[in-house]
Amino acid sequence: MSITSFNPPVRTLMGPGPSDVHPRVTGAMARPCIGHLDPAFVGMMDEVKTMLQYAYQTKNQLTIPVSAPGSAGMETTFQNLLEHGDKAIIAQNGVFGGRMKEVAERCGATAIMVEDDWGKPVDPQKIEDACKAHPDAKLVAFVHAETSTGARSDAETICKIAHDHDMLTLVDAVTSIGGSELRVDDWGIDAIYSGTQKCLSCTPGISPVSFSERAIEVITSRKSRVQSWFLDTNLVMGYWGANAKRAYHHTAPVNALYALHESLVMLQDEGIENSWARHKKNHLVLRAGLEAMGLSFIVDEEHRLSQLNAVTIPEGIDEAVVRSRLLNDFNLEIGAGLGALAGKVWRIGLMGHSSRAENIFLCIAALEAVMSDMGADINTGVALSAAQNAMK
Amino acid sequence: MSITSFNPPVRTLMGPGPSDVHPRVTGAMARPCIGHLDPAFVGMMDEVKTMLQYAYQTKNQLTIPVSAPGSAGMETTFQNLLEHGDKAIIAQNGVFGGRMKEVAERCGATAIMVEDDWGKPVDPQKIEDACKAHPDAKLVAFVHAETSTGARSDAETICKIAHDHDMLTLVDAVTSIGGSELRVDDWGIDAIYSGTQKCLSCTPGISPVSFSERAIEVITSRKSRVQSWFLDTNLVMGYWGANAKRAYHHTAPVNALYALHESLVMLQDEGIENSWARHKKNHLVLRAGLEAMGLSFIVDEEHRLSQLNAVTIPEGIDEAVVRSRLLNDFNLEIGAGLGALAGKVWRIGLMGHSSRAENIFLCIAALEAVMSDMGADINTGVALSAAQNAMK
Numbered sequence: 001m002s003i004t005s006f007n008p009p010v011r012t013l014m015g016p017g018p019s020d021v022h023p024r025v026t027g028a029m030a031r032p033c034i035g036h037l038d039p040a041f042v043g044m045m046d047e048v049k050t051m052l053q054y055a056y057q058t059k060n061q062l063t064i065p066v067s068a069p070g071s072a073g074m075e076t077t078f079q080n081l082l083e084h085g086d087k088a089i090i091a092q093n094g095v096f097g098g099r100m101k102e103v104a105e106r107c108g109a110t111a112i113m114v115e116d117d118w119g120k121p122v123d124p125q126k127i128e129d130a131c132k133a134h135p136d137a138k139l140v141a142f143v144h145a146e147t148s149t150g151a152r153s154d155a156e157t158i159c160k161i162a163h164d165h166d167m168l169t170l171v172d173a174v175t176s177i178g179g180s181e182l183r184v185d186d187w188g189i190d191a192i193y194s195g196t197q198k199c200l201s202c203t204p205g206i207s208p209v210s211f212s213e214r215a216i217e218v219i220t221s222r223k224s225r226v227q228s229w230f231l232d233t234n235l236v237m238g239y240w241g242a243n244a245k246r247a248y249h250h251t252a253p254v255n256a257l258y259a260l261h262e263s264l265v266m267l268q269d270e271g272i273e274n275s276w277a278r279h280k281k282n283h284l285v286l287r288a289g290l291e292a293m294g295l296s297f298i299v300d301e302e303h304r305l306s307q308l309n310a311v312t313i314p315e316g317i318d319e320a321v322v323r324s325r326l327l328n329d330f331n332l333e334i335g336a337g338l339g340a341l342a343g344k345v346w347r348i349g350l351m352g353h354s355s356r357a358e359n360i361f362l363c364i365a366a367l368e369a370v371m372s373d374m375g376a377d378i379n380t381g382v383a384l385s386a387a388q389n390a391m392k
Numbered sequence: 393m394s395i396t397s398f399n400p401p402v403r404t405l406m407g408p409g410p411s412d413v414h415p416r417v418t419g420a421m422a423r424p425c426i427g428h429l430d431p432a433f434v435g436m437m438d439e440v441k442t443m444l445q446y447a448y449q450t451k452n453q454l455t456i457p458v459s460a461p462g463s464a465g466m467e468t469t470f471q472n473l474l475e476h477g478d479k480a481i482i483a484q485n486g487v488f489g490g491r492m493k494e495v496a497e498r499c500g501a502t503a504i505m506v507e508d509d510w511g512k513p514v515d516p517q518k519i520e521d522a523c524k525a526h527p528d529a530k531l532v533a534f535v536h537a538e539t540s541t542g543a544r545s546d547a548e549t550i551c552k553i554a555h556d557h558d559m560l561t562l563v564d565a566v567t568s569i570g571g572s573e574l575r576v577d578d579w580g581i582d583a584i585y586s587g588t589q590k591c592l593s594c595t596p597g598i599s600p601v602s603f604s605e606r607a608i609e610v611i612t613s614r615k616s617r618v619q620s621w622f623l624d625t626n627l628v629m630g631y632w633g634a635n636a637k638r639a640y641h642h643t644a645p646v647n648a649l650y651a652l653h654e655s656l657v658m659l660q661d662e663g664i665e666n667s668w669a670r671h672k673k674n675h676l677v678l679r680a681g682l683e684a685m686g687l688s689f690i691v692d693e694e695h696r697l698s699q700l701n702a703v704t705i706p707e708g709i710d711e712a713v714v715r716s717r718l719l720n721d722f723n724l725e726i727g728a729g730l731g732a733l734a735g736k737v738w739r740i741g742l743m744g745h746s747s748r749a750e751n752i753f754l755c756i757a758a759l760e761a762v763m764s765d766m767g768a769d770i771n772t773g774v775a776l777s778a779a780q781n782a783m784k
Contacts, residue, residue, distance in 0.1 A: 003443060003660060005416075006436045006653050008426045018646060021425040024397075029647060030422035033413040033595055034400045035725045044398045051395060067597065068460035071622045071642040079620075103621045197643055203425055205459065205597065205645025227619045228471075229495045230463045248730065250463040251589055253597025254410060255421060256648060261398050268395060333427045338640065 011327070012354070014363055015335035016147050016308060017175070018197035018204045019351035021259075025202055028262035029255050036252040044261055045240065045252075051264035052208045054272065055177055055200070056192065058184035063210040064240040065260055066193070066231065067253050070174045073193030073207025075103055076231045077170050078141075080211075080219045081191060084108030087137040089130045089167070091115075091122040093153070094146035095339040096172055104141070107227060112137060118146075118340050119310070121303040122153040124161055131165035138218075139168035139190070145176035147198075148338040150310035150347065151299045152180060159188040168215060174198060177208070178267055179279045179307035179351055190215040199279065199307055201352025202263035205256050263352075279306040282355045285390045286348065289364040292386035293371075294378045298345055307355065309348040310341070314376040319343060322370050330366040360387055403719070404746070406755055407727035408539050408700060409567070410589035410596045411743035413651075417594055420654035421647050428644040436653055437632065437644075443656035444600045446664065447569055447592070448584065450576035455602040456632040457652055458585070458623065459645050462566045465585030465599025467495055468623045469562050470533075472603075472611045473583060476500030479529040481522045481559070483507075483514040485545070486538035487731040488564055496533070499619060504529060510538075510732050511702070513695040514545040516553055523557035530610075531560035531582070537568035539590075540730040542702035542739065543691045544572060551580040560607060566590060569600070570659055571671045571699035571743055582607040591671065591699055593744025594655035597648050655744075671698040674747045677782045678740065681756040684778035685763075686770045690737055699747065701740040702733070706768040711735060714762050722758040752779060 013020045034041050052063045066073050078100070082088060086109040090100045093116040101111040112134050114126045122142050131140065140162035144155045159169040168190040176182050179199030184192055190212040197204035211219065211233065219226075219233055226232035230250060238247040267275060283306035287297070295311040297304060313319045319336070323346070326332040335347035348363060364383045372380050405412045426433050444455045458465050470492070474480060478501040482492045485508040493503040504526050506518045514534050523532065532554035536547045551561040560582040568574050571591030576584055582604040589596035603611065603625065611618075611625055618624035622642060630639035659667060675698035679689070687703040689696060705711045711728070715738070718724040727739035740755065756775045764772050 003439045003657055005420065005657055006423075006439070006650060008423050008436075008650070009430075009432050010424050011426045011430065013425065013427060015427055017643060018425050018427065021647075026422040026424070026647065028397065030418040031398075031400050032402050032418070033405065033410050033589075034403045035405060035407055035410065036596065038401075038403065038719070038725065040401050044400075047395045047398070068464060068622070069642045069645065072460060072464075075620060075622050099621065106617055106619050106621055195643065197425075203645065203647040204428065204643040205648050225498055227498050228467060229491065229498055230460070230467050250461045251409060251587065251596040253461065253595065253645075253648065255413075255418065255595040255651075256597050256645065258398060258400070259647075265395055265397055327430070333430065 009331060011331045011333050012359055012362055013333050014349050014354055014359055015333045016347045016349050017195065017351060019201050019349055019354040021201055021203055022266065022353045024266060025259050025262045029203060029259040031258050033254050036254055037246060037248065041254065042246055048257060048261050048264065051268055055264060055267060056184045056210050057182065058210055060184065060210045060212055062216055062237065065257065066207040066209055067250065068207060069205055070193065070195035070207045072231065073209050074099065074172065075228065076209050076233065077191040077193050078103045078107055079227050079231055080233045081139060081168060081170065081215060082107040082109040083222060083224050087112060087134055089114060089134060089137045089140045091127060091142035093120055093122055093149065093151060094118050094143065095148035096143045096146060100141050119149045119151055119298045121151050122158060124154060124157045127158050128161050131161060131167065135165065137167055139170050141170035143172040144182065145173065145180055145305050145308065147175045147308055148341060149299060150305045150308040151303050152305050155189065156187040163188050168218065175305065175308055178275055180305060181276050184210055196260055199352045200263045200267065202260050203256065205253065206260050279350060279355050282350050282360060283309065285387050286350060286360045288390035289360065289383040289387035292379060293368060293383040307349060307351045309350065310345045311348065312345060314371065314378055317371065317374060317376045319346065325370045326366055330362065332362060332366050357391065401723060403723045403725050404751055404754055405725050406741050406746055406751055407725045408739045408741050409587065409743060411593050411741055411746040413593055413595055414658065414745045416658065417651050417654045421595060421651040423650050425646050428646055429638060429640065433646065434638055440649060440653050440656065443660055447656060447659060448576045448602050449574065450602050452576065452602045452604055454608055454629065457649065458599040458601055459642065460599060461597055462585060462587035462599045464623065465601050466491065466564065467620065468601050468625065469583040469585050470495045471499055471619050471623055472625045473531060473560060473562065473607060474499040474501040475614060475616050479504060479526055481506060481526060481529045481532045483519065483534035485512055485514055485541065485543060486510050486535065487540035488535045488538060492533050511541045511543055511690045513543050514550060516546060516549045519550050520553050523553060523559060527557065529559055531562050533562040535564040536574065537565065537572055537697050539567045539700055540733060541691060542697045542700040543695050544697050547581065548579040555580050560610065567697065567700055570667055572697060573668050576602055588652055588655065591744045592655045592659065594652050595648065597645065598652050671742060671747050674742050674752060675701065677779050678742060678752045678755065680782035681752065681775040681779035684771060685760060685775040699741060699743045701742065702737045703740065704737060706763065706770055709763065709766060709768045711738065717762045718758055722754065724754060724758050749783065
C-alpha cells in the first residue's frame with residue numbers, strides 16, 4: 001500500500017449540492033484548529049448562532065448547528081419532538097417527505113402521509129383535511145423546497161393551518177435557506193433544519209436547526225428520553241446554550257464551524273434579501289437559455305425554486321452519458337433525477353456561490369455542445385443569446 | 393449586526409483532543425469541494441477505507457468513517473447491534489463507559505454495568521463474572537483508552553473472555569487509534585469506533601467505525617429497524633459499500649474527508665508501529681519532566697496511556713487559573729479533569745502531531761513558570777533537564 005495525497009479536480013458544481021464553495025470559506029476552514037472549549041471558540045459559536053438567526057429570520061434562542069449533515073438535522077427535529085405512540089402528519093411530494101416518514105416511524109410514531117405528485121407543491125387543502133381527520137396529531141411536517149423536484153411549497157399557509165389545529169410545524173429547509181424567502185418567526189415554524197452545502201455555499205457536513213419556545217417546551221417536558229444521546233437537544237443545549245459556562249457534550253467539528261461562520265459572514269454582507277433576489281435573477285437567466293434550447297421545467301412557474309432547476313431530458317438521449325461528458329470534458333457537475341424522477345430529469349443547481357453568471361454561461365454552452373454532438377433534438381445557436389438578453 | 397471573519401489564535405493543543413492539526417491536513421481540507429458522487433471522490437473514499445483498515449489493523453470490509461463526531465460513532469455501533477430488550481455488559485472506569493450506558497439504554501437495552509475505579513483499567517475478572525452471571529447478554533462493551541483518566545485496558549483479554557461466552561465485543565478506541573497498539577482482527581473486536589481529532593491529528597467531526605463479519609450478520613438479521621436512519625449501517629453501506637455503484641444516502645462531509653485522507657496518508661508514511669513507538673517515547677520524556685517537578689500520575693505505569701497524561705494538581709493551587717494562564721500567556725491548552733476527576737487532575741495530551749519534542753519543552757517550561765509564579769509547592773529548575781535526559 002502506498003497512497004498519496006488526494007488532489008481533487010476543480011469542478012463547477014451545478015448539481016443539487018454541494019454547491020461551489022467560495023475560497024474564503026475553504027480558506028477559513030484551513031485556519032488552525034483550536035479547542036472546542038477555548039474561550040475564543042466559544043465567542044465564535046455565539047456569532048454563528050447570531051448569524052444563523054439572521055439566515056432563518058428568527059429570534060429563537062435555540063438556533064444552532066448540529067455537528068452532522070442535513071439528514072442528522074432531520075433526525076434532530078423528529079427525535080426531539082416525537083415519542084413512541086405519537087402521530088405526525090407528513091407531506092410527501094418528493095424524496096425527502098419519504099425520508100421524514102422513515103425517520104418518524106423509527107421514533108415509534110405513526111406517520112399520516114399526505115401525498116402530492118412529484119413536482120407539485122404540497123396542497124394546503126390536503127393538510128387541512130388531514131388535520132381535521134387526525135386532530136390528535138402532534139405535528140405537521142413538510143419540505144419547504146423539495147431538492148428532488150425543485151418545487152417550493154407555501155410554508156406560511158401550511159404553518160397557519162397546523163397552528164389553527166394546535167399542532168407543531170416541522171420544516172425541511174435544506175435547499176431553501178439563503179436561496180428562497182424563508183421567515184421562521186413570521187411564518188410560525190416551530191422546528192426547522194437545513195444544510196450548509198446548498199445556498200449557504202459552505203462545505204457539507206453541518207445542519208443548522210432552530211426550535212421555537214413552543215417546541216422547546218415539548219422537548220423539555222418529554223416523558224421518555226430522546227432516542228439519540230448525540231442529538232438530544234436537552235444535552236446539546238449545555239454546550240451551545242446561553243449559559244456562559246459551556247459544558248462538554250461532544251467534540252464540535254471546529255474547522256467545519258469556521259467554514260460555516262465565514263459563509264454566514266458572506267451572507268450577512270450580501271444581505272439576505274439580496275441573496276434571495278440574486279438567486280431569482282440568475283434562475284431567470286438560466287431558464288431563458290434552457291427554454292430557448294427546448295428543455296422544459298417540470299415544476300409550474302409559480303412554485304418553481306430558483307436554486308434547483310429540474311428539466312426534462314430530450315428523447316432518445318442517454319442522460320448519464322451527458323452528465324458524464326459534462327464532467328469529463330468541462331468539469332461541470334449537474335444532478336441526476338432522484339427516486340421516481342431518476343432517468344427522467346436533470347437537476348441543475350444555482351445555489352449560493354454557484355448562482356452566478358459565469359456558471360450559467362458555462363452550463364448552457366457545455367450542455368448545448370454535448371447534446372448537439374450526441375444528435376439531440378434541441379435548438380442550437382440560440383440559448384446563449386437568450387440568456388444574455390435575460391440578463392439585461 | 394456586523395460580524396467579521398474569525399481568525400483563531402494559534403494554539404498548541406495538549407488537551408484531551410483536538411490535538412494539533414498538521415498544516416498538511418488543514419491544507420487538504422481547503423481543497424476545492426467536489427460532489428459526493430463524483431467518480432474522483434468515490435476513488436478517494438476507497439483509499440480512506442483502505443487506510444482506515446490499516447489504522448485499525450483489520451481486514452473488515454465494513455470499515456468506514458461516520459459523518460459525525462466520535463459520540464455518533466458510539467451510537468452507530470450500539471444502535472446497529474442492539475434492539476429493544478437486549479442486554480449489554482458495559483464496563484465503566486471513567487466518563488465514557490457511563491456514556492455507553494446512556495446510549496445502550498436509549499436503544500431499549502438493559503445495561504449490566506461492571507464498575508472499576510476511575511484511573512484503573514477494566515478488570516477482566518469482573519467481566520468474566522458478569523458474562524457468567526448474564527449468559528444471555530448480547531455484547532460486552534468497554535473503552536480501550538479512557539480519555540477521562542488516561543487508563544488503558546487489556547482489550548485482547550477482555551475480547552477473549554466475551555467470545556468464550558459467545559458475546560460480541562464493542563470497543564471505544566477514540567483515544568487509542570494511532571497512538572496505542574490496537575489490533576482489531578488479532579484481538580477479536582467485533583465493533584469499534586474512534587475519533588479523528590486525537591492521535592490521527594485530523595480535525596474533529598468524523599468517526600471511523602469498523603464491524604466484523606459476525607457483527608454484520610447481527611445487523612443484517614435484525615428484527616427491528618435501526619432507531620436512527622442516519623446511522624443505519626444497512627443504508628450507509630449502499631454509499632460506502634463495495635458496490636461500484638454508490639447510492640446516495642446522505643451528503644458526505646467532502647472536505648472533512650479530504651482532511652481524514654491526508655492524516656491517514658501521514659500515518660501510513662510514518663508506519664503505525666512507528667507512530668505507537670513515538671507516542672510512547674514522548675510520553676516518557678514528558679513524564680520525566682513532570683515527575684521531576686513533583687507532579688504524579690494517577691494511573692499505574694503498567695496501564696498508563698502515552699497520549700493522555702492525567703496528573704495530580706499541587707495542593708492549594710487553583711487549577712483553572714493555571715490553565716487560563718497557560719492559554720493566555722503561552723497559547724498552550726491542557727485539559728481539565730472530567731466528571732469525577734474535575735478539579736482534581738490535569739489531562740495533558742500528547743496525541744498525534746502534538747506528540748513531539750517542541751511541545752513537551754513548551755509544556756514543561758510554561759507549567760513551571762506559571763506554577764512557580766503562583767507559589768505552588770513544586771521543584772523548580774530541574775524539570776527541563778530531566779526531560780532532556782530522558783530524550784537521549
